Amino acid sequence: GAGVSQSPSNKVTEKGKDVELRCDPISGHTALYWYRQRLGQGLEFLIYFQGNSAPDKSGLPSDRFSAERTGESVSTLTIQRTQQEDSAVYLCASSFAEQFFGPGTRLTVL
Amino acid sequence: AQSVSQHNHHVILSEAASLELGCNYSYGGTVNLFWYVQYPGQHLQLLLKYFSGDPLVKGIKGFEAEFIKSKFSFNLRKPSVQWSDTAEYFCAVKGGSQGNLIFGKGTKLSVKP
Numbered sequence: 093g094a095g096v097s098q099s100p101s102n103k104v105t106e107k108g109k110d111v112e113l114r115c116d117p118i119s120g121h122t123a124l125y126w127y128r129q130r131l132g133q134g135l136e137f138l139i140y141f142q143g144n145s146a147p148d149k150s151g152l153p154s155d156r157f158s159a160e161r162t163g164e165s166v167s168t169l170t171i172q173r174t175q176q177e178d179s180a181v182y183l184c185a186s187s188f189a190e191q192f193f194g195p196g197t198r199l200t201v202l
Numbered sequence: 203a204q205s206v207s208q209h210n211h212h213v214i215l216s217e218a219a220s221l222e223l224g225c226n227y228s229y230g231g232t233v234n235l236f237w238y239v240q241y242p243g244q245h246l247q248l249l250l251k252y253f254s255g256d257p258l259v260k261g262i263k264g265f266e267a268e269f270i271k272s273k274f275s276f277n278l279r280k281p282s283v284q285w286s287d288t289a290e291y292f293c294a295v296k297g298g299s300q301g302n303l304i305f306g307k308g309t310k311l312s313v314k315p
């Protein structure tokens with residue numbers, strides 16, 4: 093596609109529920125990143141996939157967060173047992189040299 | 203740990219004023235430096251980047267940034283802002299073997315017509 097796409101664009105969920113966020117990277121981009129942007133804050137790195145290498149999970153805030161990517165295609169970020177502090181915009185970026193960002197998924201946990 | 207500092211949280215300017223947004227980073231090795239912009243209701247877009255070579259980098263929409271290694275700085279400049287430059291600006295650094303970007307907290311720019 094022309095750019096990075098993410099779905100859903102908005103997600104409202106109840107505390108304790110699991111959510112799954114999807115990212116479709118730009119075709120041919122070997123690297124894929126997930127970031128989180130909380131209100132009034134900069135972007136916080138979550139996880140990074142590079143090709144078939146083991147992902148860099150060093151930014152995941154807790155074991156409730158996990159992500160998968162098959163090959164160089166779609167990635168899903170899963171948040172289990174959501175908490176109110178998980179409310180944020182979750183951004184995906186893909187990269188060959190520089191990072192291109194998707195529009196984000198705005199997650200609201202009630 | 204690497205970090206990026208953006209000195210101004212919110213800058214308010216009138217049209218035609220000159221702009222300089224500060225950015226300092228902490229990593230001492232070779233770095234790649236970026237400025238991203240987020241217009242209201244839109245997603246992050248790359249404004250300009252520095253990988254190597256000429257430390258004065260030209261970006262889109264008349265923006266430029268200067269990499270000063272001795273000061274660990276990568277300040278963003280524009281000689282004359284327009285109302286359409288109203289947005290949030292993020293400085294980011296990628297250093298060493300890390301794959302991800304480290305972002306500053308962003309500077310919100312409001313340009314009064």
